[in-house]
Amino acid sequence: MSNRTVRIKVKTMTAWRQRIRPEQLRELSLVVLIAAALLIFGWQIENFLSARTFNRIATSVAIVGMVAIGQTLVVLTRNIDLSVGSIVGFTAYFVGSQLAANNAMGAPVAVALAVAVGGLMGLINGLIVAYGRVPAIITTLGTLAIYRMLLINYANARTVTVDSLPSWVVDFSRQTLLSIGDFAVRPLMVVTLATVVVFQFVLGYTVFGRRLYAIGSNPEAARFAGLPAQRLVLIAFTLCGMLAGLAGFLFLARFGTITAVAGQGIELESVAAVVVGGVNTFGGSGTALGALLGAFLIDLLGQGLLRWLGISEFWRDALLGLLILLAVASDAVILGWLRQLWQRGAEVNHGR
Amino acid sequence: MGANLRRLVSWEGFLLGILVLVIIVNTSRAPAYLSLTNQINLFQLSIEKIIVALVMTFVIINGEIDLSVASVMGLAACMIAVLFESGVPLPLAILAALIAGVCCGAFNGLWVAYVGLPSLAVTLAGMIGYRGVARILIEDRSIGGFPAWFTALGQQPLLGPFPLSLILFAVLFALAIIILQFSGIGRIIYVIGNNAAVARYSGIDTPRLKLGVFVASGLIAAMAGVLLAARLGAVRGNTAEGFELDIITMVLLGGVSIFGGVGNLVGVGLAILVILNLRNGMSLLNVTGNVQTGVIGVLLILSVLLPNLVQMARERLQRRTTQRKEVQVETETSASS
Numbered sequence: 001m002s003n004r005t006v007r008i009k010v011k012t013m014t015a016w017r018q019r020i021r022p023e024q025l026r027e028l029s030l031v032v033l034i035a036a037a038l039l040i041f042g043w044q045i046e047n048f049l050s051a052r053t054f055n056r057i058a059t060s061v062a063i064v065g066m067v068a069i070g071q072t073l074v075v076l077t078r079n080i081d082l083s084v085g086s087i088v089g090f091t092a093y094f095v096g097s098q099l100a101a102n103n104a105m106g107a108p109v110a111v112a113l114a115v116a117v118g119g120l121m122g123l124i125n126g127l128i129v130a131y132g133r134v135p136a137i138i139t140t141l142g143t144l145a146i147y148r149m150l151l152i153n154y155a156n157a158r159t160v161t162v163d164s165l166p167s168w169v170v171d172f173s174r175q176t177l178l179s180i181g182d183f184a185v186r187p188l189m190v191v192t193l194a195t196v197v198v199f200q201f202v203l204g205y206t207v208f209g210r211r212l213y214a215i216g217s218n219p220e221a222a223r224f225a226g227l228p229a230q231r232l233v234l235i236a237f238t239l240c241g242m243l244a245g246l247a248g249f250l251f252l253a254r255f256g257t258i259t260a261v262a263g264q265g266i267e268l269e270s271v272a273a274v275v276v277g278g279v280n281t282f283g284g285s286g287t288a289l290g291a292l293l294g295a296f297l298i299d300l301l302g303q304g305l306l307r308w309l310g311i312s313e314f315w316r317d318a319l320l321g322l323l324i325l326l327a328v329a330s331d332a333v334i335l336g337w338l339r340q341l342w343q344r345g346a347e348v349n350h351g352r
Numbered sequence: 353m354g355a356n357l358r359r360l361v362s363w364e365g366f367l368l369g370i371l372v373l374v375i376i377v378n379t380s381r382a383p384a385y386l387s388l389t390n391q392i393n394l395f396q397l398s399i400e401k402i403i404v405a406l407v408m409t410f411v412i413i414n415g416e417i418d419l420s421v422a423s424v425m426g427l428a429a430c431m432i433a434v435l436f437e438s439g440v441p442l443p444l445a446i447l448a449a450l451i452a453g454v455c456c457g458a459f460n461g462l463w464v465a466y467v468g469l470p471s472l473a474v475t476l477a478g479m480i481g482y483r484g485v486a487r488i489l490i491e492d493r494s495i496g497g498f499p500a501w502f503t504a505l506g507q508q509p510l511l512g513p514f515p516l517s518l519i520l521f522a523v524l525f526a527l528a529i530i531i532l533q534f535s536g537i538g539r540i541i542y543v544i545g546n547n548a549a550v551a552r553y554s555g556i557d558t559p560r561l562k563l564g565v566f567v568a569s570g571l572i573a574a575m576a577g578v579l580l581a582a583r584l585g586a587v588r589g590n591t592a593e594g595f596e597l598d599i600i601t602m603v604l605l606g607g608v609s610i611f612g613g614v615g616n617l618v619g620v621g622l623a624i625l626v627i628l629n630l631r632n633g634m635s636l637l638n639v640t641g642n643v644q645t646g647v648i649g650v651l652l653i654l655s656v657l658l659p660n661l662v663q664m665a666r667e668r669l670q671r672r673t674t675q676r677k678e679v680q681v682e683t684e685t686s687a688s689s
Binding site for chain 2: 135138139145148149152275312317324325329
């Protein structure tokens, strides 16, 4: 490519460079990927584009998506929370057993309890990471085991059953708020969507949100700029715990029957959603919407590929692993290349 | 502080103190605790994990992490089981499992070393993906019925009272100490972990060495998977699931920094002894497996938190004394003027 063509290309890029950031391009590419997957599956699989498929995916994405939003906040600050699966399990069981013991407890109290318990566990993670200066992966690998141990001891081999819960809990997940044709809008999905909207706004337009990006993309510069990095990390972990607690309540509402192994593996699913959703594991870039789209894409590909290729459920994990790798690789290679173009554009602008 | 005193309060000294304490408590509760058979048994129960912990030490000192080891162990175990079931001779199946381990390690290593992806993300994908391949192979079955010589190799003593896996561990431990602490390669591994940029500028082929470390990690994990299959006598899709927590805990408790470049195998060896004896002691007290894992989790966090707190307290103390000195100097100068 001659120097001249590069110059021209760069010039055309500078026009829309100012309007679109690489992260937004990432979200756009996710939407395109999802649309392509829907088209291919709809064309190849009979009855794939039905309300049933949509409802099934929406319900299962609601819980992982909620956890993934919290995970995004933590990953943005260059940390990771591997204890979220245990937090989801603990809050689901704890709130479930409280509701079983006291059927008169209302919905607001139950939700508040779930969020508070989750928030407390997140706060502990955050204190150890931010003020104890223990790397997040060590801290949350430890609390993953500790919170699960608390749950197993608390549960003592008993199970929360659907019959013991007040009827509104189970109704909550089955209710249809609004139906367009056969497409049902369920409360679980609405709660998660509302949370995404809130955090998309918080991350993009509030001081707190922008500071999270700042300490993630360059911790040293953020410190020199006087940002309270420790407090911000603490808040990110606490919010992550609160959202995991809320997800625990959704888990209880969806399944009704809770054992001591509830929520196991959600930590990996949430990290997968975040990574596929374009949140950089080195911190500093990514959005809540991206994480939700990532969770949606994973679930869609899982369901679609299994039915399309006629392969068994056992292929799921192998495909998920491959998908995560592809996402990370494309993130590093393509975005790295794009950022270079962006930077070159900026230099050309600067030179004029 | 004298050099001897400093050595005593070092991390290894701390681990040694805990180890002695645990052994004293355990021996007072069960007199047969220190007998050779119990000690061999105690090693035997987690031998596969401690073998992998040796190579994990290399990975972490090199500044990376390998979350996929437990899945590689499971994959290797499933491979020999499935191949054996379909009529392949067992030695050939073992060879295939080891090759699979090398492939997994090389796959991780290529992405990390040559593409430059973070090892945390790559091996997380590997952890899910390799386990997925194992599930495709074995589905929801449980395969056993291995020939007697194979299970005997995993369960019976081979040389005197020592079983094969323990002998292998001893040989590997010696080998690992020679390579990591006394050879040029070992020094280079530390340099890369400390500062990869400096290593690259001084002409070290960083990517090749990183690839080598990941391949070794895959190979050793596969070998541990074979040993696990031999000891258990039956293999399922979730064999070795969750082992990475214990393995990484052993290494980090041994004083190896998660950021690379710091730590040694003596510390890891002591940490292994502490964890094995602690778990065995808790079993003697009828503490269940989950609580044991929880206690190990607490230990993992404390192993990093406590030194940090001590250092922070020391820094604060130092700051206060320097401040006081400054005040003194100021008052002196103002008095003289």
